[in-house]
Amino acid sequence: MLHPGPEEGLTMADEQDHRIEGKITRAQFPLPDVTWPATAEFWAGAARDELVIPRCDGCGRFRWYPKPECPACAAEPYSWVPVSGRGTLFSWVVVTHPFLPQFADLVPFVPALVALDEDPGVRLPTRMVDCDPDALAFDLPVTVTFRPIAFAGVDGSVPAPMFVPA
Numbered sequence: 001m002l003h004p005g006p007e008e009g010l011t012m013a014d015e016q017d018h019r020i021e022g023k024i025t026r027a028q029f030p031l032p033d034v035t036w037p038a039t040a041e042f043w044a045g046a047a048r049d050e051l052v053i054p055r056c057d058g059c060g061r062f063r064w065y066p067k068p069e070c071p072a073c074a075a076e077p078y079s080w081v082p083v084s085g086r087g088t089l090f091s092w093v094v095v096t097h098p099f100l101p102q103f104a105d106l107v108p109f110v111p112a113l114v115a116l117d118e119d120p121g122v123r124l125p126t127r128m129v130d131c132d133p134d135a136l137a138f139d140l141p142v143t144v145t146f147r148p149i150a151f152a153g154v155d156g157s158v159p160a161p162m163f164v165p166a
Helices: 012-016 038-046
Strands: 052-054 078-082 086-092 110-116 119-128 142-150 157-166
Touching: 038 052, 038 078, 038 157, 086 119
Parallel strands: 119 157
Antiparallel strands: 052 078, 086 110, 086 142, 110 119, 142 157
């Protein structure tokens, strides 16, 4: 279980003080919860190597993050639909220092936002893989690939959509 945030009265300073004999007392570094109702369909699609995104049943607009109400028309019902997996690189950063030990085996890695071809206003948080970080450019065409999210010292993995240059 993760510690509560500041809204529950725990500050970052408090969290940093939760150490016993040099070990952090929080739970194991979490993988995404693939059973959480708000995103379960997304993770189920990834397990099938299929990128699915919620689309409003009222106006047909795609949305990410899957909120209960459409930001365009305020309708509530939505359906998870497969998308092409093509898009463009909207934003990225190259991480060269592992701020958490679970990321040490990944550096350097490239967290990114990808604008989907179906709706460039939908920007999916993801990771760029199989690429030279120095060759990345704004609006670079990209395509989805599916890889496991896994961390050193953490049991299990979760298949997730990541992107490669097209």
